[in-house]
Amino acid sequence: MSAPAAQHQDGTPRPSAIIVFVDIRGFSQWSREIDSHESTLSLIEKFQSIIKNNFKSYYDKPLGDGTMLVKEFPNYTETAIRNEIDKICKLAIKCENEFHRLTKDIAREYGNPTSMDLGWGITRGMVIKQIKDGKTDYLGHNVNKAARLCDLARPKGIVIDREDFTSEPKSYRTLLYPQVKLLNKPYLNVPVWVSKEIYEQFQTREHQRETPEVHVAGVCIKGSLNNLEILVAQRNAKRRLFPNKWEGCGGQLRYSEKFDDGVVRHYKNEMQIDVAVVTEIPPVVYSIDTAQEPIIPGLRFLCKYAHGTAASPNHEQVKWVPLDEFQSMSEDEFPPGLKDEAIMLIKRYKDHSSQV
Template sequence: MSEQGGRLPESGSALVIFTDVRGFSKWSEANEVFVNLRAFIDGFMAILRGRFKAPGYEILSRGDGALIYSPIDNDLTRIEVSRLLARTLTSIRQIEQDFQRHCGEFGRRVGHGADLKLGWGVVRGRVIYVGSDLAGHNVNKCARLCSEARPYGIVIDRDDFPDQPKAPAVVPQVRLVRSMGEVRVWVTQEIASQFVPRERLRETPEVHVAGTCFIEDSQGRIRLLVARRGMQRRLFPGLLEGCGGQLRRSETFADGIRRHFRQELGLDVQVLEDLHLFYAIREPGEPLIPGIRFLCKRVSNREPASANHSELRWISEEEFMDLSDDEFVGNLKTR
């Protein structure tokens, strides 16, 4: 795979994996750790080489992480792609178990804890071989996906691996990746449960859509869904809202509302497009964001669930009116 006779680097298809150690920089500042870092890194690299040892795999050190790759056929069948991902994830699980043992043994030996985790990015596609190294769009994308794997866990390019793996458990997301735009991914639960603030997912220009969802109970009474934002949220912590967020480019208002309800609350809703009003988000130091709010009806019996809200409940119209205006985001109640 090296250059020969001045030719351009050879290109081909490859499985590309990036991994790095989460929490490494701060942890390595301790004196007893710093003087033993070489042994720690060498042990980590030995674990990677032990699990990715099949012919064709190359492992390149990247500081506290590594680039791992293996050439693959250009025209894999869908079944072969699924099997490739399954083998890769099995190796990753084994490495994570080995890595935890390595951290424990290192901590006991040097007298300083090593509570560290691994982040992973996985893609496949065309690359350029430069000696024993790689270059190209897919290499950059894999590094970006590894950076998205926070606090730790695995991010997999969903366009490269369209079939959902059976293990570990993953969920589909769309991440706005720096310099690459929207990327469809599979993410493991550690990442899926982490709230990604809209500041990291901002479209340009930014337009919001929101929905207020209702159901009819067994006695024909209307109940509205209110969601209390978690206290960790930078904007409007602890206040009540419906559901919504940014509208994607070329996405209709109704499609945006349905997407947010599915992704944020696990609900399928019917958007009553004739019932809408305009609003604006105004915050000091933030750009003014226009929005449209719609009335929505739940179309299944599924109950809402969210890791990013401290409270979700269906309330009557009377309960809704009794709540103070100050408990709501913006002018949600008064409008």
């Protein structure tokens, strides 16, 4: 159904609209590394032209290395909404392809290598329409939300408000995945569709949430049975949950992901190493229980180190410690129960190995 634009009590139009924010990823780093102000201006001008020429039916507001796009959209039918988001995704692909050709041309012309992509954030809802001195602008909650979602589109790709577009768009260049992003007030938990590169990007639990939320974790060992070492990582001091505590590795299980695959993925993405889950050893059931938060169930698995050098930019330090040193560490240095669970898994491993 279609509906006329609502109005605030002061007479300000409040039409329903689709809001798209697009921003250049990597622009700040690139502009710092070059000396040519002209190449920066040229890139922005041509980027804005690409967006404007493709989104001809949208109001566009240039924002330096980004653009706000708004289209008043009073048609609330499911078919119309699906058709419009599919059209936006197709246009986003076209813009990305043209932008990549542009960056290659600028690199050749000015001799400055470019490594930039586009990030997109999309919402739908009521906006505040302001017309002053013949110039139109759009403001309001949904405009701010689209800008926040665009900022989450890292390292590149698209973030779509899933409450506004309930059917998964089919025409973006990769499959889209459901997630719940944790934004600052007033948005809090926002269900979204995200593209593959965003979905696979490591993020702390404080910034995303799967639905329902289930965790997997690992205790990674290497060495001979009598000379075992355990991989431990110290959480960043700024983490809201368990700052400075030592842990193994783990996090949220993805939608339709096997437990083993989740553990392997977390070690690869977060610790930069390959591991193999020891499937013969039963996992330990644990839970994350913090004040004013829902209880989160999890399974902790024993893993064996396979390949790579352990490192994590999200931890203060990462190190291998001998088993006896690990056992001598205070339980207070770990999140509740983690040390006992790790020792239990290693005992099961030793008992199993002695029987083989």
